[in-house]
Amino acid sequence: MLLELSRINKSFKNGKNREKILENLNLKVFKGESIAIKGKSGCGKSTLLNILGGLISFEEGEMMFDGTNISKLTANERAEYRRKNVAFVTQNFHLLDDRNVFDNIALPLQYIRMPKKEIKSRVEEVMCDLEIQHTMKRNILTLSGGERQRVAIARAIVKEPSILLADEPTGSLDEKTEESILTIFDELHHKGMTLIIVTHDDSVSSHCQHVYELHHKKLNYVNS
Ligand SMILES: Nc1ncnc2c1ncn2[C@@H]1O[C@H](COP(=O)(O)OP(=O)(O)OP(=O)(O)O)[C@@H](O)[C@H]1O
Numbered sequence: 001m002l003l004e005l006s007r008i009n010k011s012f013k014n015g016k017n018r019e020k021i022l023e024n025l026n027l028k029v030f031k032g033e034s035i036a037i038k039g040k041s042g043c044g045k046s047t048l049l050n051i052l053g054g055l056i057s058f059e060e061g062e063m064m065f066d067g068t069n070i071s072k073l074t075a076n077e078r079a080e081y082r083r084k085n086v087a088f089v090t091q092n093f094h095l096l097d098d099r100n101v102f103d104n105i106a107l108p109l110q111y112i113r114m115p116k117k118e119i120k121s122r123v124e125e126v127m128c129d130l131e132i133q134h135t136m137k138r139n140i141l142t143l144s145g146g147e148r149q150r151v152a153i154a155r156a157i158v159k160e161p162s163i164l165l166a167d168e169p170t171g172s173l174d175e176k177t178e179e180s181i182l183t184i185f186d187e188l189h190h191k192g193m194t195l196i197i198v199t200h201d202d203s204v205s206s207h208c209q210h211v212y213e214l215h216h217k218k219l220n221y222v223n224s
Pocket of ligand 1: 012013014021039040042043045046047048
């Protein structure tokens with residue numbers, strides 16, 4: 001088992017009250033699985049993804065990652081868990097507009113102080129895999145939506161994370177671009193990466209091995 005959530009409770013402050021978003025939620029994820037999470041707007045999908053990625057904490061329950069109890073870590077240790085193991089792809093990309101494609105993808109590797117030569121070959125390899133080598137020197141603002149999404153995926157996978165968490169990764173893309181992004185996810189899955197994808201889109205969830213629906217603060221298994 002790579003990741004296990006047991007009896008997770010999460011609430012947010014809403015005025016004077018606290019609103020419960022997740023209640024006694026359980027999830028088991030095995031290494032190399034691809035999982036889709038569906039559910040109505042506002043039901044807590046991004047909150048769950050942020051918990052899985054160690055971005056936010058929760059009040060009750062336990063989260064185990066590869067034998068480590070993430071719930072017991074300090075904020076710094078949780079950041080370390082995130083840096084080492086997790087990559088995020090979000091709908092609005094969060095790319096740096098004032099840098100070119102190469103520099104955006106290289107960023108996570110510079111952050112872990114990888115030697116320059118290794119960074120260059122690793123970034124080139126990923127750009128090649130995602131067929132964006134030709135955009136290498138272009139500014140992010142000059143790219144199409146599909147190209148930006150590929151850059152965001154390249155930046156996410158460049159440090160070879162164990163888990164890729166994607167929040168509506170094809171939300172704003174046309175059908176053809178969506179299909180090419182799904183092919184990239186299929187390839188990552190075949191290479192053994194664990195994928196957890198939040199999506200409203202049936203064509204995205206049909207590419208995943210397991211589909212869950214977040215409903216009434218819990219995950220219900222839809223199919224495999
Ligand atoms: N930091 C926060 N403080 C207070 N409330 C929050 C916070 N983050 C999320 N919420 C609330 O928690 C609920 C779940 O939000 P979340 O973004 O997880 O839903 P979602 O299922 O991803 O929605 P969507 O599909 O619309 O993106 C919403 O009611 C939201 O307003």
